[in-house]
Amino acid sequence: MKKNRVCELLGIEYPILQGGMFRLADAGLVAAVSKAGALGTLSPHAGMPDKGNPADNLRIQIQKIRKLTDRPFAVNVLLDLPESGLTADALLQEKVHIVVTAAGSPDIYTDLFHSAGMLVLHVTGSVSQARGAESCGVDAVIAEGCEAAGRIAHDEIPLLSLLPQVADVVKIPVIAAGGIADGRGMAAAFALGAEGIQLGTRFVAVEECIAHPAYKKAIVESGDSATVVTRRGTIPTRSLKSRFIEELAAMEESGIEPDRIREFIGRNRTRAAQIEGDIENGDAYAGLSAGMIREILPAGIVVRKIMKEYQDTVRCNGFLPLLG
Ligand SMILES: Cc1cc2nc3c(=O)[nH]c(=O)nc-3n(C[C@H](O)[C@H](O)[C@H](O)COP(=O)(O)O)c2cc1C
Numbered sequence: 001m002k003k004n005r006v007c008e009l010l011g012i013e014y015p016i017l018q019g020g021m022f023r024l025a026d027a028g029l030v031a032a033v034s035k036a037g038a039l040g041t042l043s044p045h046a047g048m049p050d051k052g053n054p055a056d057n058l059r060i061q062i063q064k065i066r067k068l069t070d071r072p073f074a075v076n077v078l079l080d081l082p083e084s085g086l087t088a089d090a091l092l093q094e095k096v097h098i099v100v101t102a103a104g105s106p107d108i109y110t111d112l113f114h115s116a117g118m119l120v121l122h123v124t125g126s127v128s129q130a131r132g133a134e135s136c137g138v139d140a141v142i143a144e145g146c147e148a149a150g151r152i153a154h155d156e157i158p159l160l161s162l163l164p165q166v167a168d169v170v171k172i173p174v175i176a177a178g179g180i181a182d183g184r185g186m187a188a189a190f191a192l193g194a195e196g197i198q199l200g201t202r203f204v205a206v207e208e209c210i211a212h213p214a215y216k217k218a219i220v221e222s223g224d225s226a227t228v229v230t231r232r233g234t235i236p237t238r239s240l241k242s243r244f245i246e247e248l249a250a251m252e253e254s255g256i257e258p259d260r261i262r263e264f265i266g267r268n269r270t271r272a273a274q275i276e277g278d279i280e281n282g283d284a285y286a287g288l289s290a291g292m293i294r295e296i297l298p299a300g301i302v303v304r305k306i307m308k309e310y311q312d313t314v315r316c317n318g319f320l321p322l323l324g
Contacts, residue, residue: 004195004196005173005195006140006173006175006195006196009119009139009140009173010039010072010074010098010119011072012034012037012038012039012071012072013037013038014036014037014038014303014306014307015175015195015196015197016038016039016186016196016197016198016199016303016306016307017038017039017041017074017100017142017175017177017196017197017198017199018030018033018038018039018040018041018198018199018200018203018299019041019076019100019142019177019198019199019200019203020041020042020043020074020075020076020078020100020102021043021046021150021200021203021204021285022043022045022046022078022150022270023043023045023046023048023210023270023271023274023275024043024046024204024209024210024211024274025040025041025042025043025046025076025203026042026043026046026047026061026210027042027047027061027062027064027065027068028047028064028068028208028210029046029203029206029208029209029210029299030042030061030065030073031064031065031068031069031073032206032208032298032299032300033203033299033300033303034065034069034071034072034073035068035069035071035300036299036300036302036303036304037071037303038303039072039073039074039098040065040073040074041073041074041075041076041100042058042061042062042065042073042074042075042076043075043076044057044058044061044075044076044077044083044087044090045057046061046210047061047210050268050271054083054086054087055083055086055087055089055090058075058087058090058091058094059090059093059094062075062094062096072097072098073098074096074097074098074099074100074121075087075091075096075098075099075100076099076100076101076102077091077099077100077101077102077109078102078103078104079101079102079103079104079105079106079108079109080103080104081103084104084108084109088109088112088113091113091118092112092113092116095116096118097117097118097119098118098119098121099113099118099119099120099121100120100121100122100123100142101120101121101122101123101138102122102123102142103123103151105132105136106120106122106132106133106136106138107136110122110136110137110138111137114137119139119140120137120138120139121138121139121140121141121142121175122136122138122141122142123141123142123144123177124141124142124143124144124153124166125143125144125145125146125152125153125154125155125157125162126153126155126157126162127162127165127166127169129153130143130166130169130170130174131169131170134170134171134172138172139172139173140172140173140174140175140196141166141170141172141173141174141175142174142175142176142177142198143159143162143163143166143167143174143175143176143177143194144159144162144177144178144198145157145158145159145160145162145163145176145177145178145179146158146159146178146229146236146238147159147178147179147238147287147288147289148177148178148179148200148238148287149200149201149204149227149238149239149285149286149287149289149290150200150237150238150239150285151235151236151237152178152229152236152237152238153236154232154236156229156236158178158179159176159177159178159179159180159189159192160188160192163176163189163192163193163194164192164193166193167192167193167194168193173195173196174193174194174195174196175194175195175196175197175198176189176192176194176196176197176198177197177198177199177200178287178288178289179287179288179289180197180198180199180202180289181199181201181202181289181290181292181293182202182292182305182306182309183305183306183307183308183309183310183311183312183313184309184310184313185197185289185292186306186309186310186313187309187310187313187314190310190314197306199289200285200287201219201285201286201287201289201290201293202289202293202302203299203302204216204219204274204286205219205220205293205295205296205297206296206297206298206299206302207296207297207298207299208298208299209299210275211274211275212273212274212275212276212277213277214277214278214279215273215274215277215279215284216296218240218279218284218286219240219286219290219293220293220294220295220296222240222286222290222291222293223291224288224291225291226240226241226286226290226291227239227240227241227286227287227288227290228241228245228246228249230245230248230249230252231248231252232252233252233258234258237283237285238285238286238287238288239283239284239285239286240273240279240284240285240286240290242273242279242280242281242282242283242284243280243281244269244280244281244282244283245283247264248261248264248265251264265283269281269282269283270282270283270284270285
């Protein structure tokens with residue numbers, strides 16, 4: 001199969017990325033995705049006990065991945081977390097090859113990572129962020145539409161509009177994220193200028209993900225209107241509707257002061273839903289793609305299915321297959 005720029009850059013067979021997922025993207029998931037010829041992305045907090053040390057956890061998870069596969073994998077760095085410096089140090093020491101930065105300015109670490117021979121991909125949610133990331137020298141941008149799970153950009157631009165505008169202004173490869181769960185979405189993203197796709201929600205509902213079975217089941221049983229964006233005043237976040245999320249939305253609508261909302265949210269709502277399975281009282285991140293996910297599959301099957309659906313879609317629409 002012919003390789004495109006994203007495959008060449010990252011040393012992978014298929015231009016599919018499993019996106020960073022805060023508590024969930026641990027060594028087992030990452031290795032399963034990378035073994036399938038796509039790119040797994042490790043999250044420093046994944047598989048870590050509450051109050052653990054993310055830099056130590058990162059080292060442990062990286063060593064586990066390296067025992068499971070010698071294929072390329074990436075590590076996600078959330079730039080606005082206080083521990084991002086320690087995480088960056090651990091990545092340098094472990095000689096990680098690919099970093100995906102998000103939630104902050106790529107100015108912070110791109111030069112440092114490059115000087116250690118690492119590739120840097122950065123998550124962006126607008127044309128100006130993508131332009132800024134390119135001017136900081138990142139190797140590729142991930143254009144993430146507001147359909148995506150979890151934290152989304154303030155501008156809330158849907159992928160269909162964001163992607164061609166980003167592809168028009170940057171020369172580096174663009175990877176599309178948000179609302180993609182199958183090969184049709186991949187074909188659409190490629191038609192709009194993407195050279196790769198990144199998926200989050202689809203890789204929650206796979207056998208190798210450590211997400212609680214109730215969370216996976218909630219995704220599989222969800223529909224087109226199962227998610228909602230809350231926290232627009234602070235960090236806009238897309239989650240599955242639940243008792244907690246609906247109460248939060250009602251509080252926000254009522255104009256109650258931010259301190260009381262913060263108090264109501266408290267700590268560990270994502271752990272409650274995603275790890276402990278208390279969907280109703282917790283915060284289960286999910287993208288609009290949830291409505292397309294019908295079964296829990298092994299990660300490798302997800303990768304192969306997407307590639308087959310992609311090929312079928314481009315053939316049946318009379319496009320020339322982009323991957324040979
Ligand atoms: C449970 C969950 C946690 C996530 N946490 C992160 C994160 O820590 N860092 C990050 O860059 N993106 C995070 N994301 C976003 C994904 O990497 C990805 O870009 C997004 O899910 C794509 O949209 P989709 O869910 O429609 O596939 C998360 C997504 C999910 C589902």
